[in-house]
Amino acid sequence: MGISSALAISRPPFLPSISCPLASPLRFKWLQQRTLLVSLRCWCGPSPKLNSDSETSDKSFSLGMSKSSWCAALGAVGFLETAYLTYLKLSNSEAFCAIGGGGCNDVLNSEYSYVFGVPLPLVGMVSYGLVTLLSVQQSGKNLIPGIGEIDVRFLLLGITTSMATASAYFLYLLGTKLPGTSCSYCLISVFISFSLLFITLKDYALEELQKFVGLQLAIAAIVVATLSNSYTITSPKLPGSSDMILEPYETEITEQSTTWTIALAKHLHSIGAKMYGAFWCSHCVEQKQMFGREAAKILDYIECFPEGVGKGRKMAQECTLTGLEGFPTWIIKGKVLSGQQNLQALADASEFVSQDSSYQLASKQNQS
Template structure:
C-alpha cells in the first residue's frame, strides 16, 4: 500500500498528491507508516478573496450598461414611430369622417372655383365599393391603424398577440391602404379627369405616409420574409376594386368641359320674422354673400333665410354671364379673393361654406332684442 501526502502552498492553496515507494524502516525510520486502512481524501478547492479576473469583470459591466442603453434607445425610437402612426391615423379619420358625412347625407363639399368638385367624385360610381361607401371603408382602416399603433406603442396587445405579429399586421394594413390609394389616383386621373378632390388627395398622401413608416418600422430582413404575402395582398386589393368598378360609368360631364348659361334659382321656403330681421341687419352693416348660380350650397344657404329674406341679402354672383371653360370670375369676387362658394365676408371676417343663421347673427353682433324691435316696427 502506498501512502499519499498532501503538500500545501500559499497564498493560494494548491493541493497536490505525491506517491512514494513502500516505506522502509532503514530509509525512513521516523515516517508514519500507513496501515491497510483506506482514508477517503476529500478534494477542497480554495480561492483567494480577490477576484482573479478583475480586469475581465469591468468590461462585463460596461457591456451590460451599453446593452441597456441601446435597448432604451430602441424603445424610444419605436415609441416615436408609433406616435407618428397614431397622429397620421387620427388625421385620416377626421378626413374620412367628413367625407362619410357628405356621402351619407347627400351633401356636397365646399365648391372650388373652376373644374369639378369633390361632389362629382363622391356622387360617382367609384365612391362605392361593393355597395359600401368608400369613405366608410377609409374611416375603418384609419381607425384600425390608430388603435393598433397606440397599443403597439404601449406594448399591450390584446388576445396575446405578440409585438412582432402586431407590427406585421400594421404593415399589411398600410400596404392595402397604399395599394388602394394608388388605384384611386389612377381612377381620378383617367375615369374622372377634370374633377378635383382635395380631401381624396389628402387621404392618399396619408396612406402613403403610413406605408413608408411601416417599412421603416419593419426591418429589411423581416420584409424579405413577407414580401410575397404583401404583393399578393396588393394584387387582391386592386383586383377587388377592379371587379367592383367593372360596371361603373365615368362621369359624363365636368364643369371644366361644359358650357353653363346663367339661370336663376327658385327659393321654396318662406322667411320667418327673425330671418328677415337678420337679413336686414346684415345688409345694413355691409355683410356680403358671394356665390355661384350652379352651387347647391349657395341655394341651400338662401333656403335657410327663405324667399323674402334672401332678397334682402347683399348677394354677389361671381359668374353673372354664365360659366364655360376659360370664363373669368367676376371682378368683385376676384378682388375679394373668393376661392369657394358660398363665402361670407362680415366686418372683415371670412366664413366659408353654409353658415347657420345663429352663427351669422353672432358674427354680425345681431341680438334677439334687435329682432324683436324690428318685428314690432313692422
C-alpha cells in the first residue's frame, strides 16, 4: 500500500460523520491526524523497538554489574585490607592470620614491607583508593571535575598494570626470599590486583590494546626497576651460600677519647643526633675509633642488624623507616649525612662550640 493510498482514506469506519452535531471540529481534526498516523504505520510496517537492553548489555560485565561497579567494589575491598595492614604496621601490632599462623607477621615485619622507607601497605592503600575513586567516576559520578571518560580509562589502565606488576614481583619475593612463609593477605591482594587488571583490559577492544602494549611493558619495567632498587641496601652481600647466616658481633674500640671528642659526643647525644650502622660495616667501626672508646659509648648508635644477617634475619624497623642509603648514616637536626664523617663536619652540622684547648689538636688529627 502506498502513501497516496493511505492518505486517500478519508473517513475510517470509526470516524463520526461531519454532520453529527455531537462531534466538535476540534475532535474531528484530532481523529483525522490519528487516522493518518495509523495508516502510515501500516504502510511502513511496525516501528522498530528501542532496544533498551543494548546499553545495559554494553555496560554489564557479570552478575548484572558493570565493569566500573566491579572495579569500585574490588578496589574498596583492597582499600580496606591495606588500611588494616597499614594500621598494624604503624602501630606495631600483630596481624590476625587464620591461615599460615605467624607467616603474615613475618612478611609484614620483613625488610620487604617497605619501599624507600614507606610502608608497603600504605602504598597499596593509596593505589586501591585511586582505583575506587576513578571507577566511581567512570560509573557516572562526577567526583573529579575536569577528568573525562577517556582520561579515566587511561589512568585505570596504568594504575592496574602497575599494581598487577608489583603483586607479581612481591609474589616472587615471597617464594624466593621468604620461602616457606605463607601470607593470606598477600594472596588476597594479588587476586584483587590481577582481577582489576583483567576487568580494565576487558573495557578495551583488541585493536586498542595493541596500541597500549608498549606502554604497559614500559610501566611494568619501571615498577620492577624501582622495587628492585629500593631493596639493594636491605642486607649486605655475603660470600658463599645464600643460606649463610652471619651472627652479630662487637668490635672493640681501642682508641682513647680526648676531652674534645667526649664533649662532642655529649653534645650530639643532647640534641638527639643518631648514628645508624651495622656490625659488619668497617666504616662504622672506623667512625667510632675517631671518637675513641669512652666517647663512642655516649653516642646514640643504632645497630641496624641486631639479629645478624642472612636467611630469616631482617633489618631493624627504625633503620628501614629511615630509608638509609648506606652505613654509617648520621641524622643531626634533620640533616642526613651519609658515609663516614670527620669530627669537624659533625661538629659543624650539630653547631657544636667548645673552648677546650684540645680542640685544635683534635682538628689536626681529623684532617690528617
